[in-house]
Amino acid sequence: MEDSEKFMKEALLEAQKAFDAGEVPIGAVMVRDGEIIARGYNLRNTAKNPLRHAEMDAINKAADIVGDWRLEDCTLYVTVEPCPMCSGAIVQARIPKVVFGTRNSKAGCAGSILNILNEPRFNHQVAVEEGILQEECSELMRLFFRRFRKNGTSLLTEK
Amino acid sequence: MEDSEKFMKEALLEAQKAFDAGEVPIGAVMVRDGEIIARGYNLRNTAKNPLRHAEMDAINKAADIVGDWRLEDCTLYVTVEPCPMCSGAIVQARIPKVVFGTRNSKAGCAGSILNILNEPRFNHQVAVEEGILQEECSELMRLFFRRFRKNGTSLLTEK
Numbered sequence: 001m002e003d004s005e006k007f008m009k010e011a012l013l014e015a016q017k018a019f020d021a022g023e024v025p026i027g028a029v030m031v032r033d034g035e036i037i038a039r040g041y042n043l044r045n046t047a048k049n050p051l052r053h054a055e056m057d058a059i060n061k062a063a064d065i066v067g068d069w070r071l072e073d074c075t076l077y078v079t080v081e082p083c084p085m086c087s088g089a090i091v092q093a094r095i096p097k098v099v100f101g102t103r104n105s106k107a108g109c110a111g112s113i114l115n116i117l118n119e120p121r122f123n124h125q126v127a128v129e130e131g132i133l134q135e136e137c138s139e140l141m142r143l144f145f146r147r148f149r150k151n152g153t154s155l156l157t158e159k
Numbered sequence: 160m161e162d163s164e165k166f167m168k169e170a171l172l173e174a175q176k177a178f179d180a181g182e183v184p185i186g187a188v189m190v191r192d193g194e195i196i197a198r199g200y201n202l203r204n205t206a207k208n209p210l211r212h213a214e215m216d217a218i219n220k221a222a223d224i225v226g227d228w229r230l231e232d233c234t235l236y237v238t239v240e241p242c243p244m245c246s247g248a249i250v251q252a253r254i255p256k257v258v259f260g261t262r263n264s265k266a267g268c269a270g271s272i273l274n275i276l277n278e279p280r281f282n283h284q285v286a287v288e289e290g291i292l293q294e295e296c297s298e299l300m301r302l303f304f305r306r307f308r309k310n311g312t313s314l315l316t317e318k
Contacts, residue, residue, distance in 0.1 A: 068207050083251065084278075085246075086247070114278065122266060
């Protein structure tokens with residue numbers, strides 16, 4: 001198994017934690033020198049906080065561990081294409097590479113709606129690899145929204 | 160004095176705290192029902208954390224106070240046009256209106272580089288008012304970068 005699949009499986013484990021908490025199932029891991037240094041999963045509803053996306057949690061913890069706002073030796077693995085906030089945070093943190101599983105056609109900012117990760121006018125551009133374990137990542141999202149529609153709760157709005 | 164100037168003066172007081180801490184001088188206040196419910200200023204270098212922008216701090220505290228990830232009754236006042244991360248966070252928090260002082264030609268995402276605050280394909284659009292106390296907001300930035308260039312430190316890179 002390639003490294004990218006190995007780390008995406010770990011991000012999927014984080015996404016499953018979000019699913020189990022009734023949250024939009026997105027998970028992330030931050031990798032440095034071949035090791036996971038931080039993990040995160042979406043907790044927006046539980047924490048009642050718009051900033052608690054998986055990527056933000058992983059960036060926050062990784063900055064603590066690295067001891068710098070620059071995460072220049074890190075790769076972020078995330079199950080779903082990052083939203084504008086998370087894409088902007090990735091640029092702010094100078095993360096050189098992002099690997100994601102499946103596209104987000106409603107809010108994705110690695111090319112789907114905007115391309116924040118590769119905007120030549122910003123002072124940092126991010127290399128992007130997509131489609132790693134795409135089926136598993138999108139299937140978890142599909143399962144979640146199917147359950148959400150069945151339950152008819154309005155709390156669990158789309159990311 | 161109009162309300163928008165009154166609240167921008169408060170955001171400028173926050174920006175001054177960032178200046179005094181040796182940080183890029185950007186400040187923000189969150190207003191609900193005519194009252195400031197949260198304040199924030201840039202602390203990226205001090206906190207060694209890429210997420211610690213003024214707007215993020217104000218959103219984080221406001222979510223705690225409101226008890227919801229949706230800040231639908233709030234207006235955010237910020238001295239400088241928000242970056243991609245903060246613009247994305249404003250959209251995520253469903254903040255209906257942002258008032259900012261001066262443009263950020265290098266990273267601003269309320270129209271300068273991208274227009275995240277008013278992207279019709281996202282599920283939320285933000286009303287924007289700009290130019291409130293523009294001279295004071297930009298003068299503080301100019302003073303900071305003049306001092307930064309004189310001191311020649313590389314720590315204090317642009318926002």
